[in-house]
Amino acid sequence: MTATSIWLGLCGGIVPLMVMPLWCGSVSAQVTSDGTLNTTVSQSGNKFTITNGSAANSNLFHSFQQFSVPTGTSAIFDLVNTPNISTIFSRVTGGSISRIDGVIQTINSNSPVSLFLINPSGIVFGPNAQLNIGGSFVGTTANSIKFADGVEFNASKTTAPPLLTINVPVGLQFGQNSGALAQPAVGIAVQNSINGISQNPLGLQVSSGKTLALLGNGIDIAGGVLKTVNGSIELGSVQSGQVSLSPTNQGWAFDYSNVQRLSDIQLSQQALINVSGFGNSAIQLQGKNIRLLNGSTVSTNNFGAMSSDRIAVNATETFQLIGTTQDGTRSSLLISNASNLGQGGDIVISAKQLLLQDGGDILTQTLGPAASGNITVNALESIQMSGFNPANSGGNTAILTLSYGSGNTGNITLSTQKLSVTNGAGIASSSFQKGNSGNVQINASDSIDVAGINNVNLLPSNVSSSTIGTGNAGNVTIKTSRLTVRDGANVNSSTGGMGNAGNLKITASDLIEVSGAASSSTLTSGIGAYALRLDPVSRAAYGLPDIPSGNAGGVILITPQLRISDRAQVGVKNDGTGNAGNFEVYADSVTLRNQGAITAATQSGNGGNLVLNVKELLLMRGNSKISAEAKSIGNGGNISINAPIIAGLENSDIIANAIKGRGGNIQISTKGIFGLQFRPQLTPENDITASSQFGVSGTVQINNIGVDPNSGLVQLPTNVVDPSQQIATGCAGSEGSRFVATGRGGVPQNPNQQVTSDRTWSDIRDLRAYHKTGNVTAQTPRSPEVILEATSWHRNANDQVELIAAPSPSYMQQPLTCAASAKS
Numbered sequence: 001m002t003a004t005s006i007w008l009g010l011c012g013g014i015v016p017l018m019v020m021p022l023w024c025g026s027v028s029a030q031v032t033s034d035g036t037l038n039t040t041v042s043q044s045g046n047k048f049t050i051t052n053g054s055a056a057n058s059n060l061f062h063s064f065q066q067f068s069v070p071t072g073t074s075a076i077f078d079l080v081n082t083p084n085i086s087t088i089f090s091r092v093t094g095g096s097i098s099r100i101d102g103v104i105q106t107i108n109s110n111s112p113v114s115l116f117l118i119n120p121s122g123i124v125f126g127p128n129a130q131l132n133i134g135g136s137f138v139g140t141t142a143n144s145i146k147f148a149d150g151v152e153f154n155a156s157k158t159t160a161p162p163l164l165t166i167n168v169p170v171g172l173q174f175g176q177n178s179g180a181l182a183q184p185a186v187g188i189a190v191q192n193s194i195n196g197i198s199q200n201p202l203g204l205q206v207s208s209g210k211t212l213a214l215l216g217n218g219i220d221i222a223g224g225v226l227k228t229v230n231g232s233i234e235l236g237s238v239q240s241g242q243v244s245l246s247p248t249n250q251g252w253a254f255d256y257s258n259v260q261r262l263s264d265i266q267l268s269q270q271a272l273i274n275v276s277g278f279g280n281s282a283i284q285l286q287g288k289n290i291r292l293l294n295g296s297t298v299s300t301n302n303f304g305a306m307s308s309d310r311i312a313v314n315a316t317e318t319f320q321l322i323g324t325t326q327d328g329t330r331s332s333l334l335i336s337n338a339s340n341l342g343q344g345g346d347i348v349i350s351a352k353q354l355l356l357q358d359g360g361d362i363l364t365q366t367l368g369p370a371a372s373g374n375i376t377v378n379a380l381e382s383i384q385m386s387g388f389n390p391a392n393s394g395g396n397t398a399i400l401t402l403s404y405g406s407g408n409t410g411n412i413t414l415s416t417q418k419l420s421v422t423n424g425a426g427i428a429s430s431s432f433q434k435g436n437s438g439n440v441q442i443n444a445s446d447s448i449d450v451a452g453i454n455n456v457n458l459l460p461s462n463v464s465s466s467t468i469g470t471g472n473a474g475n476v477t478i479k480t481s482r483l484t485v486r487d488g489a490n491v492n493s494s495t496g497g498m499g500n501a502g503n504l505k506i507t508a509s510d511l512i513e514v515s516g517a518a519s520s521s522t523l524t525s526g527i528g529a530y531a532l533r534l535d536p537v538s539r540a541a542y543g544l545p546d547i548p549s550g551n552a553g554g555v556i557l558i559t560p561q562l563r564i565s566d567r568a569q570v571g572v573k574n575d576g577t578g579n580a581g582n583f584e585v586y587a588d589s590v591t592l593r594n595q596g597a598i599t600a601a602t603q604s605g606n607g608g609n610l611v612l613n614v615k616e617l618l619l620m621r622g623n624s625k626i627s628a629e630a631k632s633i634g635n636g637g638n639i640s641i642n643a644p645i646i647a648g649l650e651n652s653d654i655i656a657n658a659i660k661g662r663g664g665n666i667q668i669s670t671k672g673i674f675g676l677q678f679r680p681q682l683t684p685e686n687d688i689t690a691s692s693q694f695g696v697s698g699t700v701q702i703n704n705i706g707v708d709p710n711s712g713l714v715q716l717p718t719n720v721v722d723p724s725q726q727i728a729t730g731c732a733g734s735e736g737s738r739f740v741a742t743g744r745g746g747v748p749q750n751p752n753q754q755v756t757s758d759r760t761w762s763d764i765r766d767l768r769a770y771h772k773t774g775n776v777t778a779q780t781p782r783s784p785e786v787i788l789e790a791t792s793w794h795r796n797a798n799d800q801v802e803l804i805a806a807p808s809p810s811y812m813q814q815p816l817t818c819a820a821s822a823k824s
Contacts, residue, residue: 030066030069030070030073031043031048031064031067031075032065032066033062033063033064033065034093034094035065036063036093036158037061037063037162038053038054039052039053039062039063039064040052040053046072046074047073047074047076048073048075050077050078051078051081052081052082053088054164055082055085057166058084058085058087058166059085059164059166060079060085060087060089061089061090061164062077062089062090062091063093063158064091064093064094065092065094066092066096067090067117067119068096068097069099069101069129071126071128072102074102074104074105075102075103075104076105076107077107077113077115078107078108079107079108079109079113080108083108083109084110085109086111086112086113086114087113087114087116088106088114088115089116089145089153089169090115090116090118091119091153092118092119092120092121093156095121097122097179098121098122098124099126100124100126101125101126101127101128101129103129103130103131103132104130104131104132104137105132106132106134111134112135112207113135114133114136114138114210114251115133115135115137115138116140117139118141118142118145118155119140119179120142120155120175120179122141122216123139123141123179123214125139125204127223130204130205131206131212133207134207135207135210136211136212136213137213138252139213139214139215139216140213140214140215140216141174141178141215141216142155142172142173142174142215143155143173143174145171145172145173146170146172146173146242147165147168147170148168148170151167152173168245170244170245171242171244171258172215172238172242172243172245173242174217174238174241174243174259176239176240178216178217178238178239178240179217202225203224203225203226203272204225204226205227205228206228206231206251208228208229208230208231208277209229209230209249209250209251210228210251211231211232211233211234211248211250212228212233212234213233213235213236214234214235214236215243216236216237216238219235219265219266219287220265221266221267221268221271221273222269223269224271225271225272225273226272227274227275227276228281229275229277230250230275230277230279230281231250231251231277231281232248232250232281232284232309233273233275233282233284234254234283234284235265235284235286236284236286237262237263237265237287237288238259238261238262238263239260239261239262239288240259240260240261241258241259241261242258242259243256243258249280250281250282254284254286256286261288262286262287262288262316264288264290265285265286266290267292267296267298268293268294269293269296270295270296270297271296272296272299273297273298274297274298274300275299275300275301276300276303277301277303277304278303278304278305278306280306280307280309281302281308281309281345282309282310282311283298283310283312284312284313285298285313286314287315288315289315289317289318290313290315291319291322292320292321292322292332292333292360293320293323294323294324294325294332295323295324295329295330295331295333296332296333297330297332297333297335298333298334298335299333299334299335299336300335300336300337300344301337301339302339302340302343302344302345303340303342304340307342308338308342308343308344308345309345309346311336311345311346311347312348312349312350313347313349314349315349315350315351316351316352317351318351318353318354318355319351319353319354319355320354320356320360321333321334321355321356321357321360321362322356323357323358323359324390324391324392326391327391328395331358331389332359332360332361333360333361334349334362334363335364335365336363336364337364337365337366337367337372338365338368338370338371338373338407339366339367339368340368340369341368342370343371343372343373344364344365344366344370344371344372344410345364346364346373346374346375346410347362347364347373347374347375347376348376349362349375349377349378349379350378350379351379352379352381353382354377354379354382354383354384354416355384356384356386356397356399357384357386358386358387358397359387359388359392359395359397361398361400362375362377362399362400363399363402364409364410365400365403365404366403366404366405366407366408366409366435367405368405368406368407369407370407371407371408371409372401372403372409372438374410374411374412374413374438375399375410375411375412375413376413377414377415377416378415378416379415379416382416382417382418382420383416383418383419383420383444384420385397385420385421385422385425385426385427386421386422386423386425387423387425388424388456388457396424396425397425397426398425398426398427399414399426400426400428400429401428401438402429402431402432403430403431403432403433403435403436403437403471404432404433405433405434406434406435407435408431408437408471409431409436409437410429410438411429411440411441411474412427412438412439412440413442414441414442414443415444416443416445417444417445417446418446418447418448418449419442419444419449419480420448420451421448421449421450421451421462421489422449422451423452423453423455424460424461426461426462426464427440427442427462428462428463428464428465429464429466429473429474430466430467431466431467431469431499432542433471434469434470435469436473436499437471437472437473437474437502438465439465439474440463440465440475440476440477441477441478442463442477442479443479444479444480444481446482447480447481447483447484448480448482448483448484449484449486450463450484450486450489450490450491451484451485451486451487451489452486452487452488452489453488453518453520453523455520458518458520458521458523460488460489460490460518462490462491463476463478463490463491463492464490464491464492464493465493465494465502466493466495466496467495467496467497467500468495468497468534468538468542468544469499470499472502473493473494473495473499473500473502473553475502475504475505475553476492476493476503476505477505478491478506478508479507480507480508480509481509481510481511482508482512482513483512483513484511484513484514484515485526485527485568486513486514486515486516486568487515487517487518487525488516488518488523488524490525490526490528491504491506492504492526492527492528493530493553494529494532494552495531495548495550495551496531496533497544497545497548498545498549499550500551500553500578501529501550501551501552501553501581502529503529503553503554503555503581504527504528504529504553504554504555505555505556506527506556507558508558509559510559510561511559512527512557512562512563513561513565514527514563514564514565514568514569514570514596515563515596516566517566517567517568524567524569525568525569526568526571527557528569528572528583529552529554529555529572529573529581530572530573530574531548531550531574531576531578531580532575533546533575533576534548547575547576547577547603548575548576548577549576549578550576550578551581552572552579552580552608554572554582554583555571555572555583555584556584556586557584557587558586558587559587560587560589561587561588561589561591562585562587562590562591563591563593563596564590564592564596564597564598565593565594565596566593566594566595567594567595567596568596568597569597569598569599570583571583571597571598571599571600571601571608572599572601572608573600573601573602574601574605575603576603576605577603577604579605579606580602580606580607580608580637581600582608582610583600583608583609583610584611584612584613585598585612585614586613587612587613587615588615588616589614589617589618590612590614590617590618590643591617592620592621592625592626593624594622595622595623595624596624597624597626597627598610598612598625598626598627599625599626599627599628600627600629600637601627601628601629601630602629602637603630603631603632604632606635607628607629607630607635607638607664608628608637609637609639609640610626610637610638610639610640610641611640612639612640612641613642614641614643614644615643615644616643617643617645617647618641618643618647619649620647620649620654621648621649621650621652622650622652623652624652625655626639626641626653626654626655627653628655628656628664629656629657629658630657630658630659630661630664631659632660632661633659633660633661635661635662635663636657636658636664636690637656637664638656638664638665638667638698639654639656639664639665639666639667640667640668641666641667641668641670642668642670643670644670644671644672644705645671645672645673645674646672646673646676647673647674647675647676648674649675649686650686651685652675652676652686653682653687653688654687655682655690656689657682657689657690657691657692658691658692658693658695659692659695660693660694660695661692662695662696662697662698663690663691663692663697663698664698665690665698665699665700666690666698666699667700667701668688668700668701668702668703669703669705670702670703670705671705672704673702673704678702680697688700688702
């Protein structure tokens, strides 16, 4: 049975023919006992009173043939005969769906009582369903509930009398025939835009500090509301397997590690799940595919001093936040709020794929002195973020941590294979007052693509940290194989106020490519750390000074290939009184094309420094530039380039200029520089300049690191020997000279073979019997030893001292004779 097969609408609405909406029909015979336990049901008007049952210490067991509560009726568990009960276990065995649109209540108990309602055929909560019990509520379509002593309270097998136990439950067992849970539409839920709390309708609630849990084979909440205060809410969609149970201070905790197959969860039509209070609250969603659609919300609100727990979403396949309300006032939202001293709850998401679209948001925020929660996403395959609210262009699709008070924002940590942020979507940690913004850390093993803008409000797709108050912006750290930033998108850390921008570090094992501009605006793609002067409207809205005073952060790019093209820019910038940061590149090759730029610009402070360490090639073409310029009274930054080959073509420049301040210094170390030349001022050629219009110009130093042609040379002797005197002449061919080689020795048996032994051949025979010597007619005189005195010295290319002597006297060797040759 699927969630859609039991979906119910309002009276007069469209429903499947197989299902009649109970809240439109008769109220007779809706709660009946099946006779297997001592369950007694009596009806008085619109009230069904349930008494007795079978007690086992503090546990009470009930068994029903059917259990439905129509509109305007109530099912009352009267514990007058069993006042010391703490937990009621109720099963429905008749095979019919439980449809709850009235009140479920417990009375006459000495302590708060929790209720388990087990119906394998399915449970549907209508728009008027209410819970009025003192403890936790667990509604489930499991087949049975298991206890610590092995006893199983089964709702599918009722032939044998059930065994009862005083032990605590340890698990819910789901079979293939387990039913679904649904809560149909109730119209529009009005939500406060700040804290995300719905005011109407009341919805399903449990007492403060307790657990509200719905576990079924498919969960569909269409416009419904689930709430608790200082407690926890659990949604688990299980097809088969066992969900483990363990008691907590808030009721129950659920473990899905023994579940074989999960089903889907869907929240639609502005459905709301909310936990509020003074801390230590939690929401968990566990399913196969989990979807929040049409402005639906899952939220926690911490108004107290204790730290809140978290929102956990675990999807074995996909988690989706898509769409908005029809009027565009609210997007599908996963949100954690902090309003006092207690930290906001963390949001933890685990899925194969995460999809945010059409304004869907994941958000933690603080309005006071406490820190907002952290956001952690582990998506095994991909994270896709795209677009904005179609009815409200300001509602961009986003993952955000925000601070509107003195508290710091939480950190954002994303892990996946592929990350796509397009059409105005964003990943950001931002502070608007005194708090610091958090760090943004992204690990994408395959690729990251940040592309495009919101074509309506012209906001770019971005990955960023920022501050416009007195707090500092956090750092942005990215690790991936390929990073592309294109079509007006940005990856940056920035400040618009008195706080400092954070640092940005990107490590890409294959490529970083920054290219293009937005087709509908002047926004260019970029990577950097900035201190920016915001527009007058924004400055007035946030009470900002006309000129920011914070410092820009630093940027480090590490990659084999850095490509910047089509007006894209990377670098650091400060439009205010602070300093620009440093920009460092470590790459095998850097290519700038078609007005691509690496810049470090400042207005009044010190310019940023550019450091480029390139192993192979730095290529600049088509009006590209590398610049560390200063406007107004600022000093130009320094540029340091270390590359074996540097080429500048088509009016590409390396600049460290200033206007009133001092020009920066340019230092280049290379084996070869082509096209670029030092000039005192910019020209239409390929220039290297470090000038100042009204101040002191900087310096340009180019170190050509080539091969010294004198290195490794050896001085030849000056006494040249006549080679003609080294050859014996006049030897007759009749002397009978011969050469004898015995054995294979070091020669292979044939030219195609190799020598199979590495032993050296040595002939140790006595060859005197073969040696015949003729009469010696002349002897070869020996050259007398001549001792040379050094007359000078010099240091060679290896930094060694060599002694130099005067030329030795020439010596003429006597001609050799045949006899002398034979003697030698």
